[in-house]
Amino acid sequence: MTWLHTWTGLLLGWVLFAIFLTGTATYFRWEITQWMQPEVRRTGTPLAAAQAAAERLATVATDSPQWFVDLPDERTAATNLLWRAPGGGRRFERETLDPATGSPVVARDTRGGEFFYRFHFQLQLPHPWGRYLAGVAAMFMFVALITGVVAHRRFFADFFTFRAGRPGLRSWLDFHNVTAVLALPFYFMITYSALVIFIAMYMPWGRQILAEPGTAPRAGATRSEAPRHARPETDRTWIAPAPLAPMLDAVERAWGADGRTVKRIDVAERGTERCVITFTRHGGAQVSIGAREQLRFDGVTGAALDPLPVAGGLGTATHDVLYGLHLARFAGPALRWLFFVMGLLGTALVGTGLVMWTLKRRPQQTGARLSFGHGLVERLNIATIAGLPLAIAVLFWANRLLPVDLAGRGDREVDCFLIAWAVALIHALARPVMPAWREQLRLGAALFLLLPALDALTTGEHLRAALLQRNGAHLGFDAAMLGCGGLLLLAARRLGRQALAQPSAPPLIVSPEAAKETAP
């Protein structure tokens, strides 16, 4: 079992590390967006934002056959509009609104936290290869978890045991085990649910279990499936849709204006007699992503419609609960921080596994030079474990330093991230191993630690406003950046000590007997 654990862990280990790290950041997806777009701040109630959004759409998307509105809540600041361009194409227009005024916000263009969300399962690869690669990586992780439990001979005897500072592999193995064992239910949940989310993609033969034929399409649970049938034919006469304002009054009576109220509005098949308007309520503290509360209205008469029957059986329900567990949208701030910490532990689990592969094999490397394969693993480890956090820090720096009105600014930020990561890889290939580790970790630490200062220098008025309004997203982000910098600094210091202990490069690990002899 150990060889299976070793090789499933290694082969896609770098991909897994990237998925775990960016996926962990995704727990704060909307908070990251708030920090990266400090111009947009939430004001007023979601219902007021819905009224403003309806007015805006009525002027800019009058002839559009389809509208989507995503409303602000306690974690998001802006209203996001999406509407299908008139003329029957599949082209969509989008706009970000200031929730208070209902006019488009003048904010820096950025991908925000969306970048981390997309990256952690698409990996910047062309569709659908990123999702397939992420799926294979998740499967490898799942195998590595199971084989890891089997291979860990002292599972219970070594509980809570971290023999730090021991020479050689001992302390690494302890840390690997401790991070694995304590959060094991989390890893199984996150890995298994990752596979289940795209199960229809990985195992398309089971699709009929998820959406049983003959039942109504699921109520807005999957945005991509619902609109597909709604392609208007251009020769039809336009039937004027009913105004949204009276429906919003009904929504307010049912769910209230603030708190757990309307989160999404879908207007389907505008201009036809089949037009339906669906209001979806904020999910609140509910694990499953399915069966969200909805209010539906006839788009021509404005009359209330019966709710859609819940489609799908046990398979769908299981899928929706696992999906919900993976997203953790039900989590309040404290639980979300716990998920974030467990995500970091998972990142460390993958990272320590990768490092141990090289530590274990270094003494076996005889001859003047390391073998090509071994050297490659060491370099890729540096470029991933130290280089990816560095590149993420560069992304945040680019968000503050690029000119606000730069064309295609959001994409340029991502370019900066990718260039920084490529430079980290080149640096890892060019420099000796230990200096490369130290330099990248230290630079990453410096960039993270200085980020709040940069925030104050470049967008000081927003930071001041965040302080005055006690904006948890903005201030929490800055605090988290200091924490990330601290962690990288700690890693750099540990590594520095390790290098001092073994001044003459290999062997990096010492056998237990040799350690006893040299110990005072």
Place this chain on the structure above:
Amino acid sequence: MNPFASLLAYAGLASLALAMDRHHRAVFARELAPQLRTALRIAGWSLLVLSGGAAWRAHGAAIGAVSWLATIASAGFMLTLLLTYRPRFWVAPLALLVLLAGR
């Protein structure tokens, strides 16, 4: 996440750790008596069950269970770090529990 549930989880995990020879020796610098081991184990598991109950009461069954597992993971990680670097301070977080219970 309920602070009471977290501290109960921490206390339970600490009892279970102290029921293990290595950690008991590291904290108390003496061998673990068999009766004490049994007592610590019973106390540890009971505290974990109580912590689960507290999470259930605070968040309901579904989110309570999720939050309970997350709490155990993070409390266990903190305990491990304390046992590694400050073995005698394992008790410090429990002072909070006493404070909370006294309230």
